[in-house]
Amino acid sequence: MQQRIIIIGGGAAGFFAAISCVEQNSEAEIVILEKSTKVLQKVKVSGGGRCNVTHACFEPKELTTFYPRGSKELLGPFHQFMTGDTMQWFEDRGVPLKIEADNRVFPQSNSSQSIIDVLTEEVQKNNIEIKLAHRVEDIQKDNERWKIITNNEEYIADKLLIASGSNTKIWNIISNLGHTIIPPVPSLFTFKINDVRIKEIPGISVPNASVSIVNSPFESSGPLLITHWGISGPAVLKLSAFGARFLAEKNYQYNVKVNWLSKKVSTVVNKLKILKKENPKKLIILKSVFKDIPKRLWENLVLVSEIKQDQRWSDLSNKQLENLSNQLTNTIFNANGKTTFKEEFVTAGGIELKEINFKRFESKIHKNLFFAGEVLNIDAVTGGFNFQNAWTGGYIAGKAMSSPQPLSKGEGLKSN
Numbered sequence: 001m002q003q004r005i006i007i008i009g010g011g012a013a014g015f016f017a018a019i020s021c022v023e024q025n026s027e028a029e030i031v032i033l034e035k036s037t038k039v040l041q042k043v044k045v046s047g048g049g050r051c052n053v054t055h056a057c058f059e060p061k062e063l064t065t066f067y068p069r070g071s072k073e074l075l076g077p078f079h080q081f082m083t084g085d086t087m088q089w090f091e092d093r094g095v096p097l098k099i100e101a102d103n104r105v106f107p108q109s110n111s112s113q114s115i116i117d118v119l120t121e122e123v124q125k126n127n128i129e130i131k132l133a134h135r136v137e138d139i140q141k142d143n144e145r146w147k148i149i150t151n152n153e154e155y156i157a158d159k160l161l162i163a164s165g166s167n168t169k170i171w172n173i174i175s176n177l178g179h180t181i182i183p184p185v186p187s188l189f190t191f192k193i194n195d196v197r198i199k200e201i202p203g204i205s206v207p208n209a210s211v212s213i214v215n216s217p218f219e220s221s222g223p224l225l226i227t228h229w230g231i232s233g234p235a236v237l238k239l240s241a242f243g244a245r246f247l248a249e250k251n252y253q254y255n256v257k258v259n260w261l262s263k264k265v266s267t268v269v270n271k272l273k274i275l276k277k278e279n280p281k282k283l284i285i286l287k288s289v290f291k292d293i294p295k296r297l298w299e300n301l302v303l304v305s306e307i308k309q310d311q312r313w314s315d316l317s318n319k320q321l322e323n324l325s326n327q328l329t330n331t332i333f334n335a336n337g338k339t340t341f342k343e344e345f346v347t348a349g350g351i352e353l354k355e356i357n358f359k360r361f362e363s364k365i366h367k368n369l370f371f372a373g374e375v376l377n378i379d380a381v382t383g384g385f386n387f388q389n390a391w392t393g394g395y396i397a398g399k400a401m402s403s404p405q406p407l408s409k410g411e412g413l414k415s416n
């Protein structure tokens, strides 16, 4: 007598759940159904091919602040399986990791293949079956069990984990089972801006800007990068994640306020007044007077402040000084759309979190139905947090599914 566990989705969450389950109960019969011909495809391309597996933040409460959706719900799960557990898991299985200066964690090999190899080895070692090119087309309740209909075969499972990532078709199926789906919108994108102040200077960055969406509660700070299409960098990506739904509702027509120095306007006014006194003969445009403002950005901000190219500090009028202080601390850009951040992109939306028991990652509506990873309405900013959600959810769901429940071997699989 053994129980059959079916996992839909051969991604990070599905693999981790399968391994976690079999490690608790070696008798469990586990099958992963994957619609495409390859597993772990997102892991492969993640982190620019290096796979940013997790983040070196080891305090659960602090870790939750990186999740615009799911922060409250993940606190308990992080007490069960944290970033440090992820690191130990991979290192114990022969994948040395490294923490980079910005706390992102990567395999020392700098290759996502190391992560794929170890997950694949664990799955093979534990006789977990993988059915490639098995696209799940429907899920039905079959008394206490689950009937899973694929384009190939039908399966009966005692326990079912859905780890299908962001996938509209599966969300429709899950909705038919009575779960609420929060409509998906993109998260983690850069802001499209066509503005003379940043037009000719792609590649220029500032180390600590404050960025906010005008008439909204959303703001963030950190490095900001000027691109060919607008603005990007950690401060902007974080803002896009927290403001994802608000910006979608605005159809990506919004105003962004940038404080290039993250300083109060009064502080900047005072500094400019001192400079005016100290450098009366010097040309204003010649040199950026703030170490964090690169020369070409300084030139643009000076010119839009209606200061002439050949103007000296002594000739700076009060109005011009005020203009320049405002440009440095309160630049308003009219943003018109978004562009994808290719390093890591995720979707905000998915299964309503109120309908999940996060002690087990199990449905509160149906017994023996589990969810993990991006299929849930959970997503994070960039930095390894999205995978951590997949590892934590996969680990806990796998463990929860591992408690034995009888089903005769071979009884579950029905061929068409």
Ligand SMILES: Cc1cc2nc3c(=O)[nH]c(=O)nc-3n(C[C@H](O)[C@H](O)[C@H](O)COP(=O)(O)OP(=O)(O)OC[C@H]3O[C@@H](n4cnc5c(N)ncnc54)[C@H](O)[C@@H]3O)c2cc1C
Pocket: 008, 009, 010, 011, 012, 013, 014, 033, 034, 035, 036, 039, 040, 041, 042, 043, 045, 046, 047, 048, 051, 052, 053, 054, 134, 135, 136, 137, 163, 164, 165, 166, 167, 169, 170, 342, 343, 344, 345, 346, 372, 373, 374, 375, 383, 384, 385, 386, 387, 388, 390
């Ligand atoms: C380019 C890119 C780079 C990224 N880099 C990082 C990074 O460095 N660090 C980080 O933390 N996050 C990163 N992310 C986000 C991260 O990849 C995801 O959060 C994570 O993969 C989610 O794991 P998952 O298992 O929930 O879903 P997925 O990895 O999407 O896996 C779901 C699986 O289910 C399968 N599936 C879907 N529908 C069906 C069906 N009907 N039947 C059968 N199978 C189905 C899919 O084919 C897929 O294999 C990146 C994302 C992208 C797109």
